Amino acid sequence: MSKLPDLEALAIFAKVAETQSFSGAAEALNLSKATVSKAVSRLEVRLGTTLLHRTSRRFALTEQGRGLAARAAQMVAEGEAAEAQALDQSMNPRGLVRLAAPMSFGISYVAPALPEFLARHPDVSIDLHLSDEVVDLVGGGFDCALRIAALPDSSLTARKLRTIKRHLVASPEYIAQRGRPQDPEELSRHSCFGYAYLPTPNTWKFRHKTDGREVMVRPHGPLRANNADALTASLLAGLGIAEQPDFFHWDDIANGRLEILLPDWELPRIDLHLVAPGGGPRPARVTALMDYLAGRFAGPLWPGDTGGKRPG
Template sequence: MNIEHLRLFVRLTATRNISVAGQELGLSPAVASTHISKLEQSLGVRLVHRTTRKVSMTEEGKAFLPHAEEVLSSVEAARAAVGGGSAIPTGTLRVAAPASFGRMHLMPALKTFLIDYPELAVDFRFSDTIVDLVEGGFDIAIRNAELEDSTLIARKLAPDTRRVYASPDYLAKHGEPSTPEDLLKHECINLMGLESWVFETPTGKQTIKTKGTLRTDNGEVVRDACANGLGIAFSSTWCAYQHVKRGELVPILRDFPLVSGTAIWAVYPTSRLLAPKVRAFIDYFAAHFGSTPYWDKQ
């Protein structure tokens, strides 16, 4: 059984595209297709269904995948034990990320990343929709929600601290709430589906059902409306920190922190055959953000 055929098959299951998988390994579409056919012939089963648009695994392919990954992982471990192998990230890295976070915190750091890894190209998809990594052919996704899919591996890149804010203009006109209950007397701006704010108090968790005339599905709109004096809102510190620096937003209710289990995660389909390009991306941004990211250093 040819190791390169196995390597191509594993990448094909991630990208769902023979041309893309072949390109990552320096193969033309025709050669990549031939390699998969030879692997299927050697096993005597069909591993993938091929159409003009995408590739999907057969039941035999799904059953074969973990064994192929295990063989490749063992080979890489053996080569590493004697100093062999190449860990240089190459090819195209396909990344899905939330639009606001990607624009504000991934793109500004990308130049240095690409300088460090000149043989690597990056395809970004910025969207607040949770994508299917395998179906979409993504190598990695950045998420700031709890991980529900147990088939994915997650590594925390940074905390996602959330605070309650108001503009100086709003506070001058309406006063500053001193307790969570005071929010019931104020105009609050909400993200759709997150109208109930949970606070840590000396007597335990307290949930406040906030209300207001503005709701939206976009965090940046909530932040900007708050900065424009339309009401009180909560926001992630990574989203609001620049407005705080400029004095456009003021953190309030600091003695009553919001209860939130969110963080910035890097997720990927498997850890048994982590491609060098994926590891490089995760390590780079984990170091770039650090244990206390720059947006929380104020």
């Protein structure tokens, strides 16, 4: 006997016992009468016992058949209930969604966006994981993630939400003390902060907006971190220069606490993506959250923001 029970034959037998008829069970299950008969015979051979007596005029369950019919009917009912519950969860937003997002973007934008979603979907809960490190969605059991990075080819499905511009910034105090660089090559004489998760953390790449000239420099300075927030205090204290995304320091720039350096040069842009494991259909709770995040983050995120683009 195989280790797994013959669930199909048990379900068919339960329907035969319920309808007291092979033809009735066949009609109820949308099967042929021969298929129903073979399933019951297969079950009898497997169990080594007779489950029912049948003639052209008489249909009767044996003692073993009556006991098995009750258990089989219970099994079918539990299976139907489990399937109905799973179907309900797949059709209606309900249950836990595990979401990963970058730390600074998650605190400043994702977390403030969640109350509205949770109010719309009271049966959904969210486990929000914040880290600038690119997490393994499948291995970590995440349903979806927001990523600000160039995405390598993978089995993940990805939806681009917007382009993220990066600026070279410093405080007015730093510029007053150390001068304003006029060319990327001058950065070798300046104090530059590092961010561990840049596409090329040890090299800053610049492209001139007018003539297309490209320059690469290797920054050096007293501070390197794996989160942009950790650079803010030293930036505002006038201790150095850093690459920063537009969504993070737009307010400091608008209010004069930081200034954009080398405005004729641009750093490589990166994109905000919404990613999820590939494969079959997603539960309604995951689809609802992904659609909500896409609508929330594809448009303007702060006053004067023109970088958002609706997904195509």
